[in-house]
Amino acid sequence: MSNWTDSIVGDRMAVDQQFTEYVTQSRFSSQQWGLIMTATEFEIEHPDDPEQARIVSNTKKVEQIIPELDNIQSQMAAMGGAGGSSSSSSGGGIVSSIKGALGLGGGDDGVDQDQLRAAEQLTQEYADQLQAHLENKGKWDQVRIAYQE
Secondary structure, eight states: HHHHHTTTTHHHHHHHHHHHHHHHHHOHHHHHHHHHHHTTTEEEEEOOTTTTOOOEEETTTTHHHHHHHHHHHHHHHHOOOOOOOOOOOOOOOHHHHHHHTOOOOSSOOOHHHHHHHHHHHHHHHHHHHHHHHHHHHHHHHHHHHHHHO
8 A cells, every 4th residue: 555655755745845834833843743744654544435535644653753752842942943832841862752662661651642632633634635635636536546456
């Protein structure tokens, strides 16, 4: 199913450019958004039904990188260029984040549920815009069929 994403790389780049404004208005910096998108996979729900098929964001891995979003925010603030809105830093640095992502950390998992929900919502808005872009370009049926193969 990865072939379908390979076939829309140019379309994703176009949507990325259009989506910059959404990211700017969100609580995330462009660096944080890049990390969120790296942890997000896109799938097509109901690909065999042209009327119900839609792109959805699979954000199961996003929870693992949420603590690192605070680290990015802290680093940007230390450099004097804090983008996005800040939230409380969980501290601990990258080693702590990696250990937590691997399930080696103890106690609180450091996941800011508000950040997670905001990331999930923004990635789904991106998925909706990507699908609209593909529909406008007349590529949606081709992509939906490629997903099934």
